[in-house]
Each structure stands twice: as C-alpha cells, then as structure tokens.
Amino acid sequence: MAAPDTGSGGADGALSTVVVSGGGTGIGRATALALAARGRHATLVGRRRDKLEEVAAHAPGSFLVVDADVSTPDGARRVAGAVAAAGLGCAGVVASAGGKAPPAADGSLEAVRDHWRAGFDLNVMTAVLLVEALRPALEREGGRVVLLSSVAALRGSRTGSYGASKAALHSWAFDLAAQLGRSGGTANVVAPGFVPGTEFWAGVSQEVVQARVAQTLVGRVGDADEIASLVCWLLGPDAGWVTAQVISPNGGMVLGR
C-alpha cells in the first residue's frame, strides 16, 4: 500500500520541503499550491519576492519564501542555506524557473552568443545550480527531482536556443537519476505543450492560441493545474519506480515521445 502523501518523513523525522523554483507564477505557482493542498510543505523561489509572498499568503504555514536568482551560485546557495536554517529536510526540487531569453540584439556573432548564453543560464543553470546546492539534503532522504522542459525540446522552438537549452535538461536528468537512485531518489523531466495563462505567454494573440489548439488531438490548450498534478504525482508515494523519464503532457501535439 502506498504511503500517505505528506510533507514529513525526513531521515531524522524533521519536516521536509519541496523546493519550487519559479514558484511565484505560472506552472511553479500552480505546483506549489497543489503541494500545499496535498498537505506538503513547499519552498517558493524566484527573484520577485512580492510574487512569492502572494502565493505564500494562501497557506502561510505551508511555505518558506526565498527570493533568489538561481542562475547564480550565490542565489542557489542562498536557497539551500534558507532551507537548512529553517530546519527543513529536502524531499524534492521542482525546477520550473525558465523561459525564452530575449532575442539577439542584432546579427553579430557576439549578439548570437549572448542570446544563447542567456537562454542556457535561464533554462539550464537555474536547474543545475539549485539541484547541486540541495544535493546533500536531497540524498539524505531519497529526494525527487522534476525538471520543467518543453515540447520545444522534442520538436524545436523556431527560436534556436530555447528548445536546445531545454533539451540539455533531458540528458542531464538521466545522469541525475542514476546518481540519486543510489539513495532511493528519482529524477524526471516534464515537457509540457502549450499552457497559456502564465507569464511565459503574456500577451499571446488569439491567432497563436487557435493555431496551437489545432495542433493538439484533444482540441484545447493545457492548464497549469494539470501540469501541477502530474508533477505532484512524480513527487508522491506512487511514483517511486518512475525515474529517468521524459513525460510530455501536450494534448497530442507531439506523438509518441
């Protein structure tokens, strides 16, 4: 029988948290609220403290708020330090911080390089540095990692760097799964299709929405709460044998991968 989906259960019986980057908006916000609704504790991470505090106000006892830029070593250390200082174990990391880097300023190679580096920092380093900062705490209790990628990693993003930077997470997740598996932990990738209503898609036109809907088999867009439910399942008691997988909830927009 599966164990209850609670937030306690650290090696020493201390309360454990799930660290959610990008927890102030969009899919990260929905995931944090879904965790709290399931009785779990979450640590909300992002650069804008007001966004995190708005989420935390929904259930103050369920959240720790840490404003940090986790594309930097100092930011990632700040998160790990705050979790430890609060006396929390780490049951999981959801790396939802990410998005599209600003386009190259011009056609120069320097501008192209800066665009790609910005995308890599935003989508890869935010996940890598956060997980590495928390790795000792994760390994103490067989923690779970979920990395937010995108269908763009499976079929291209037409922007060059976005899909490519997300694809880097897939290969890394396989290595991470092997490493965390030694302590009973897991690592998986969730690669959503089109989920409007988040800051990622702020200002999207109806033409784009309809074109994306037409690419699905179920005739509709995705919802952040649906992605959050899948992430919560991967973090929960029934998913301990699911690891090193890329799961793409996309309404049938991309087939069989």
Ligand SMILES: NC(=O)c1ccc[n+]([C@@H]2O[C@H](COP(=O)([O-])OP(=O)(O)OC[C@H]3O[C@@H](n4cnc5c(N)ncnc54)[C@H](OP(=O)(O)O)[C@@H]3O)[C@@H](O)[C@H]2O)c1
């Ligand atoms: N929505 C979709 O259709 C879709 C589809 C596929 C994949 N995804 C992926 O899903 C994830 C969540 O996207 P979303 O749609 O929920 O977009 P979103 O609302 O823009 O969320 C991105 C979050 O990342 C945080 N963030 C960005 N850089 C950060 C940094 N350096 N340090 C800490 N936090 C940082 C942002 O907060 P601050 O600005 O306050 O730091 C923001 O809360 C992203 O990785 C995105 O690429 C989204």
